[in-house]
Amino acid sequence: YIQRTYNLTKGVNFEEEKDTRYMDLNLGENEILKARIKQLELAMDVMVHSSSFLLPYNPAEETRYALVVLNQNLPRFTPLLWEHATLRLCADGGANRIYDELPLFFPHEDASSIRNRLDCLYIEQNYFRYKPDVIKGDMDSIRRDVLDFYVSLGTQVIDESHDQDTTDLDKCILYIRDSASNLESSRFQILATGALGGRFDHEAGNLNVLYRYPDTRIVLLSDDCLIQLLPKNHLHELHIQSSLEGPHCGLIPIGTPSAKTTTSGLKWDLSNTEMRFGGLISTSNLVKEEKITVESDSDLLWTISIKKTGLPLENNTP
Amino acid sequence: MDVMVHSSSFLLPYNPAEETRYALVVLNQNLPRFTPLLWEHATLRLCADGGANRIYDELPLFFPHEDASSIRYRYKPDVIKGDMDSIRRDVLDFYVSLGTQVIDESHDQDTTDLDKCILYIRDSASNLESSRFQILATGALGGRFDHEAGNLNVLYRYPDTRIVLLSDDCLIQLLPKNHLHELHIQSSLEGPHCGLIPIGTPSAKTTTSGLKWDLSNTEMRFGGLISTSNLVKEEKITVESDSDLLWTISIKKTGLPLENNTP
Numbered sequence: 001y002i003q004r005t006y007n008l009t010k011g012v013n014f015e016e017e018k019d020t021r022y023m024d025l026n027l028g029e030n031e032i033l034k035a036r037i038k039q040l041e042l043a044m045d046v047m048v049h050s051s052s053f054l055l056p057y058n059p060a061e062e063t064r065y066a067l068v069v070l071n072q073n074l075p076r077f078t079p080l081l082w083e084h085a086t087l088r089l090c091a092d093g094g095a096n097r098i099y100d101e102l103p104l105f106f107p108h109e110d111a112s113s114i115r116n117r118l119d120c121l122y123i124e125q126n127y128f129r130y131k132p133d134v135i136k137g138d139m140d141s142i143r144r145d146v147l148d149f150y151v152s153l154g155t156q157v158i159d160e161s162h163d164q165d166t167t168d169l170d171k172c173i174l175y176i177r178d179s180a181s182n183l184e185s186s187r188f189q190i191l192a193t194g195a196l197g198g199r200f201d202h203e204a205g206n207l208n209v210l211y212r213y214p215d216t217r218i219v220l221l222s223d224d225c226l227i228q229l230l231p232k233n234h235l236h237e238l239h240i241q242s243s244l245e246g247p248h249c250g251l252i253p254i255g256t257p258s259a260k261t262t263t264s265g266l267k268w269d270l271s272n273t274e275m276r277f278g279g280l281i282s283t284s285n286l287v288k289e290e291k292i293t294v295e296s297d298s299d300l301l302w303t304i305s306i307k308k309t310g311l312p313l314e315n316n317t318p
Numbered sequence: 319m320d321v322m323v324h325s326s327s328f329l330l331p332y333n334p335a336e337e338t339r340y341a342l343v344v345l346n347q348n349l350p351r352f353t354p355l356l357w358e359h360a361t362l363r364l365c366a367d368g369g370a371n372r373i374y375d376e377l378p379l380f381f382p383h384e385d386a387s388s389i390r391y392r393y394k395p396d397v398i399k400g401d402m403d404s405i406r407r408d409v410l411d412f413y414v415s416l417g418t419q420v421i422d423e424s425h426d427q428d429t430t431d432l433d434k435c436i437l438y439i440r441d442s443a444s445n446l447e448s449s450r451f452q453i454l455a456t457g458a459l460g461g462r463f464d465h466e467a468g469n470l471n472v473l474y475r476y477p478d479t480r481i482v483l484l485s486d487d488c489l490i491q492l493l494p495k496n497h498l499h500e501l502h503i504q505s506s507l508e509g510p511h512c513g514l515i516p517i518g519t520p521s522a523k524t525t526t527s528g529l530k531w532d533l534s535n536t537e538m539r540f541g542g543l544i545s546t547s548n549l550v551k552e553e554k555i556t557v558e559s560d561s562d563l564l565w566t567i568s569i570k571k572t573g574l575p576l577e578n579n580t581p
Contacts, residue, residue: 167547197460199487200566201513205546212541224462250464254517255540277518278475278562283468284430299541303463 070194093141345457368404
């Protein structure tokens with residue numbers, strides 16, 4: 001099977017990457033999945049989705065993550081997301097959350113030592129493990145003591161208080177996209193915490209960010225669920241990590257009705273079904289298979305619950 | 319043009335002479351801090367399934383100087399309705415013993431708990447003055463997003479029924495299209511942060527007055543402009559749109575009477 005898959009993908013100019021540091025790890029299954037992803041995405045307009053950011057951090061993982069922390073309670077798996085991310089931003093008051101709440105995930109340790117912790121791989125470079133790379137936003141929520149602390153650690157602060165037209169999440173997305181030349185853009189994903197809950201106009205504005213950047217993979221995360229955009233007129237394959245997410249899910253036609261949506265792998269599948277606010281929308285659905293497919297004439301929000309147990313909270317692999 | 323007047327009188331102290339009749343639906347999220355006030359206003363009080371757990375567990379916390387048990391006897395829901403997969407057995411037994419009507423709809427998986435409660439209230443509405451009738455729902459926001467979306471959809475599916483979704487941070491209500499809406503703002507209790515959200519369908523033309531950033535035949539759509547982080551400037555806001563919109567306004571953290579002890 002591996003040979004056949006490689007022959008197929010080599011036939012469509014699949015560029016093989018070799019990371020020799022990790023040759024001793026058993027990457028057989030990952031190679032199959034990688035090859036299949038490349039094959040599909042080149043053959044059709046297929047988008048493959050997988051919540052790998054909920055799995056333990058794997059240094060060989062292909063996807064590059066950027067983490068944006070907004071100003072709501074940190075989800076319990078924030079340390080795990082932090083591990084996966086190569087770029088970490090706080091949107092304004094999100095910095096308060098990192099400062100105040102991240103130490104709470106390590107109750108056996110002193111708060112100050114968490115905030116000042118040096119990454120053991122980069123001690124000689126004074127690389128602080130839980131220091132955001134950037135704090136950006138209009139600076140009306142961040143506390144003075146929090147700002148001073150991270151500035152002293154070397155966090156870049158971008159004050160955008162003059163710009164009242166875009167949300168804090170917007171500002172962070174723009175920063176990440178501008179920095180994306182350093183990141184492999186085709187395997188690039190933005191994870192955002194704290195975008196849901198609180199004031200509903202804030203939440204709506206954050207959902208609108210998904211619609212306004214349909215070419216950028218952005219996942220909104222809370223303790224209870226995740227949300228991502230499934231752009232219209234693509235065949236979406238969602239690979240479900242059933243120990244970590246589900247079974248509750250939904251497809252929400254926010255913004256515009258959908259004349260025809262078709263799914264497979266759900267308890268209540270849709271078959272060229274119309275969905276609209278005021279009529280039917282798919283909520284309280286259940287994932288039945290490990291692979292869900294969705295195809296729609298309209299942009300949809302996919303949402304799936306995140307399990308309360310079974311999630312690794314952090315990864316201590318050096 | 320049909321005018322609809324809106325006012326958050328349910329955030330004011332209870333007045334026995336008030337014209338509007340309120341029904342309260344409690345869903346299964348943390349109770350907002352002004353829940354006792356809403357309870358006072360309501361002539362009909364329903365718990366949707368696990369909402370009964372919230373009344374049982376959390377209402378006594380608003381009265382730390384009083385005995386939890388006496389609070390529970392005082393705040394008895396009229397009805398508990400839903401598919402009964404969240405309510406605790408001890409909570410159910412307690413309210414049954416007090417005389418609460420329990421309507422088990424576990425056979426009906428097609429409608430949400432909020433749906434089921436709205437239907438019950440509309441069926442009972444002959445007892446309530448329907449033109450001055452409003453449903454207040456707590457716990458509809460937050461938690462799982464598909465639940466939240468289903469609850470927002472309830473507003474769209476009953477555009478002729480006045481339903482307000484309430485949380486600690488804000489309220490949400492539907493402004494049906496092709497009406498002239500007048501929103502009377504209680505500025506000591508709500509605002510200034512507000513928004514107009516075209517959740518279901520784009521709006522080709524929306525016009526407002528009284529906001530910091532008013533709209534003037536402005537197009538709004540997801541993927542483009544929607545009105546968020548707006549501010550109320552006047553005590554009367556007007557909104558007119560070709561599309562159903564969600565109006566949302568923040569609820570102030572202070573200045574809100576938590577309960578009303580007027581006999």
